[in-house]
Amino acid sequence: MRFSPVFGVVAASGFLSVSNAEEPVILLSEDSAFHIEMLGGMGYAIGGGADISPILAAAKDVVPGDFQRFGDVFSKLAEETKAQALDPDNAYDPVNVRDTWFSTANYFRRADMFLHGNWSNPALKTFWDEQLYAFDQGIAALPVPGERIQIPADNFTVEAIWYSASPDNSTKRPTMIIGNGFDAAQEDIYHTLVAHTLARGWNALTYEGPGQPTVRRGQNLGFIHQWERVVTPAVDYLLENKISEIDTERLALFGNSLGGYLAARAAAFEPRIKAVMLNGGIFDAHEGYASQLPPDLAELYNSGQKEAFDEAALSILEDKNVSSQLRWGIEYGLWAFNVKSVYEFLQGTKPFTVEDIIDRIKVPVWVADFEFEGIFTGQPQKVKDALGDLGTLHIFNGSAGYHCQPGAYMEMNRAIFAWLHKTLG
Known part of the structure; x- marks a missing residue:
């Protein structure tokens, strides 16, 4: 998991409630979920999986809370990098090949990150197939493939x-x-x-x-x-x-x-x-996840009111003032545990x-x-x-x-x- 908060905290603005001065590094976005995702992806540069400036450029273009925009920005970057990888002039050197393909794969994975609220979204398959293909080109060009x-x-x-x-x-x-x-x-x-x-x-x-x-x-x-x-x-x-x-x-x-x-x-x-x-x-894990629920949701959850809890939790996804961590945590948790009920997702973490x-x-x-x-x-x-x-x-x-x-x-x-x-x- 690249994020610490699965449910996060609902800030009044829906985004960061702290200043740059209170964070350990310069923020790449006022949306804390986006900040961490881009910071991590940029860090892959030390392993041949990114360049710094393209991530910083992407950080300028993302819009806090806009999951689709985030995906669009990184899929565009991925396609641009893929075009570089496919350039015959790039293929003279296996280091060129692997680093360009590895970066392509990284950017497609970033594009995928916030799109799991709609399981039928074709981008979930397209982006993943693209990243698998790109990564395979990269590992094939390693000194020992x-x-x-x-x-x-x-x-x-x-x-x-x-x-x-x-x-x-x-x-x-x-x-x-x-x-x-x-x-x-x-x-x-x-x-x-x-x-x-x-x-x-x-x-x-x-x-x-x-x-x-x-x-x-x-x-x-x-x-x-x-x-x-x-x-x-x-x-x-x-x-x-x-x-x-x-x-x-x-x-x-x-x-x-x-x-x-x-x-x-x-x-x-x-x-x-x-x-x-x-x-x-x-x-x-369950203790950690459940402790992040806002008080009203926690009361419903702890009382075992599954239907009422699910209705309230899913309604959060439509609230534009909710933090991206909370929205992403619910959407990704449902997808990763392969359930449609937030209650069942949380119960599934108990073991x-x-x-x-x-x-x-x-x-x-x-x-x-x-x-x-x-x-x-x-x-x-x-x-x-x-x-x-x-x-x-x-x-x-x-x-x-x-x-x-x-x-x-x-x-x-x-x-x-x-x-x-x-x-x-």
């Missing part, structure tokens, strides 16, 4: 991408299994983590399970909480197919945002993982807690917290406390203090790999 794989699970298929750190497939290297969370794609995390993992001599496997972007689209499956059903088949695949390249004593699992719950859950049931990183410690399984984790765990966390405030500390001596808490402050460090990915990588070096050698 990335490999898309489909991993059979019990009643679904895990969508994954394998990245080798070296063409020498007889050298066993440390390997990281990397998963995103609520909304971001596995393609996103190439730029924020995988490129930097490869540069340090680690292999990487990214993956998506039910509820995550490509599996949700291709298999029509909403989120499940038993994430061991996703990660264990991925570990099986690696040990059966990539064993000559993997140092099994340095097999790490990384979970980003809601992935902080998902990875912890998987690690509780997967003993072959040797270290876990939770980029956002989540103790109880997303580590309370009853965290004592099953027997390996070192790095837990990230953020100065400007928002929805899961206090939960990373709670996860660390429950882990006892196995847990290490790292707090990101200042310009790196937004949820999952948008725009501060180099600092994120420095912290992650310093801990891995200390923990696994």
